[in-house]
Amino acid sequence: ATAEVIGGRGATAEVVGGRGATADVIWDTKPYNSNTLHNYSSRYSLLLSLPPLTPTPPPPPPSSRLPPRPPRAAPPRSSRNASLLAALAAVQGEGCHLALGEKGPDSASLTYLRAALASSTELVRAGWRVKASERDVELACRAMGSLAQPSSAATERAVLKALAEYVAAALERFPSSLEQDLARLEGREGYEKVTGPERLAVVALASQKRALRGTAQTVATWQAKLAAGCPLEELYRDDEDGEWAEEDEEGEEGEGDEHL
Secondary structure, three states: OEEEEOOOOOOEEEEEOOOOOOOOOEEEOOOOOOOOOOOOOOEEEEEOOOOOOOOOOOOOOOOOOOOOOOOOOOOOOOHHHHHHHHHHHHHHOOOOOOEEEOOEEOHHHHHHHHHHHOOHHHHHHHOOOOOOOOOOHHHHHHHHHHOOOOOOHHHHHHHHHHHHHHHHHHHHOOOOOHHHHHHHHHOOOOOOOOOHHHHHHHHHHHHHHHHHHHHHHHHHHHHHHHHOOOOHHHHOOOOOOOOOOOOOOOOOOOOOOEEO
């Protein structure tokens, strides 16, 4: 059977056909006569049911709330590492203390991770005695001074691996991407341009994502250098000026460090 749609939505369609013509809902337009066989001139009315047109809604704005922090970047390698970190907590407070910027982590962050992941031999060389406890705060501070410089490739590999995994987990916890945040700030891609307090929140989110992305790229570079056999004393040096330049200037709107 063939059909001819003679109207818009909610209209009826004319179906012309013979025996065996099928339709979901069909009425004979002529009075029903049981003695009359349907033939090719029989005409039927078919009701078409179409869903109403709805405009495509704009994309929902991503959340402007900060995501929960990922777990600790590097659990202590042993009880001795744990006691060293506990002693440090008396000075700098509990928790993971990492300052991450677009150029990577600062030297204090790397030192903190070494304290968590250094071998027992490295801890002894740094001055953290075998029987030292969390009450030896002054000794812990001196040991951190020694741990500010890398002493083994194995520990640096562990430090960079832990840092890369931590940053990746932190980025995954954000409900929106950096590109979405920038689109909201500029009013692009179907998003309304955010203003007022919400704009400040989105700027903060974009700033943290820039810091995390920059750290991820920097750490990947360090990992590649270490895998290629780069000497430890040159691992963290900047390729341009021979020194590792930490960020010490405030950026423009939306830029800054990520403190975790």
